[in-house]
Amino acid sequence: MSSKTKRKPKIAVFKFASCDGCQLSLLDAEDELLAIVGEVELAYFPEATRAALRGPYDIGLVEGSITTHHDAQRIQQVRRQCKTLVTLGACATAGGIQALRNWKDVDEFVRVVYASPQFISTLKLSTPISEHVPVDFELRGCPISKAHLLELLSATLIGRKPNIPAHSVCLECKRRGQVCVLVARGEPCLGPVTQAGCGALCPGFDRGCFGCFGPVAGANTAALTAQLLALGQKDYQLARLFRGFNAWSWPFRKASEECEKR
Ligand code: SF4
Numbered sequence: 001m002s003s004k005t006k007r008k009p010k011i012a013v014f015k016f017a018s019c020d021g022c023q024l025s026l027l028d029a030e031d032e033l034l035a036i037v038g039e040v041e042l043a044y045f046p047e048a049t050r051a052a053l054r055g056p057y058d059i060g061l062v063e064g065s066i067t068t069h070h071d072a073q074r075i076q077q078v079r080r081q082c083k084t085l086v087t088l089g090a091c092a093t094a095g096g097i098q099a100l101r102n103w104k105d106v107d108e109f110v111r112v113v114y115a116s117p118q119f120i121s122t123l124k125l126s127t128p129i130s131e132h133v134p135v136d137f138e139l140r141g142c143p144i145s146k147a148h149l150l151e152l153l154s155a156t157l158i159g160r161k162p163n164i165p166a167h168s169v170c171l172e173c174k175r176r177g178q179v180c181v182l183v184a185r186g187e188p189c190l191g192p193v194t195q196a197g198c199g200a201l202c203p204g205f206d207r208g209c210f211g212c213f214g215p216v217a218g219a220n221t222a223a224l225t226a227q228l229l230a231l232g233q234k235d236y237q238l239a240r241l242f243r244g245f246n247a248w249s250w251p252f253r254k255a256s257e258e259c260e261k262r
């Protein structure tokens with residue numbers, strides 16, 4: 001088949017409960033977007049195009065967490081339509097900031113916030129996509145890194161494993177020659193338990209990491225908690241620190257609940 005007649009892989013982008021920031025990371029790839037669009041067919045992407053081609057799709061990119069009964073059904077449909085399913089960002093991989101409600105009474109929020117609560121239908125929990133359907137790859141971050149997204153797309157299109165760093169923010173921090181704010185100033189920093197991807201942005205501005213890329217594989221939250229307690233942090237402060245954008249990811253969730261229980 002000549003390159004002119006070769007079928008282009010169909011990509012679809014789906015949104016669930018989220019702020020759209022991760023989809024914007026794709027649109028923000030201004031220098032690379034034309035090259036990507038030349039290689040694929042953007043079959044479904046309501047944020048960017050009016051075209052809506054029917055599935056099946058070769059790659060489905062999913063942003064957002066599952067928070068309603070309707071979404072819980074829709075993600076099943078999305079999974080059936082996509083050969084490869086990739087989640088984008090903290091909401092889709094860890095329930096997002098909206099998972100903070102998972103420790104609270106949702107009905108009370110609905111009563112207090114909405115003038116006509118009888119029209120609101122929501123689940124008690126905000127959950128990641130992987131709690132509902134099998135996921136082929138999870139891209140971390142709030143929002144995701146544009147470089148990770150481009151690497152993921154290029155690798156998937158040519159059929160190799162994406163080369164996304166699996167080390168912690170501390171390694172990036174050391175690589176840029178940053179003085180450690182935890183050791184030098186006693187500032188709380190989740191860098192040791194957070195996956196790299198941002199180039200250690202926050203320590204570069206003399207502040208601790210609050211974990212927006214989610215837990216690194218093998219995150220030793222117990223050791224970090226002990227260290228932060230020894231530096232004078234209180235349990236309630238650490239429970240809050242672990243409950244950021246990735247609160248429902250198991251390592252951060254467990255660490256925050258242990259701090260809360262003590
Ligand atoms: S500042 Fe934070 S991320 Fe950087 S080395 Fe220290 S603990 Fe790790």
Ligand code: SF4
Pocket residue numbers: 169194198199200201202203208209210211212213
């Ligand atoms: S919070 Fe942590 S992971 Fe997020 S940008 Fe700052 S240093 Fe990077």
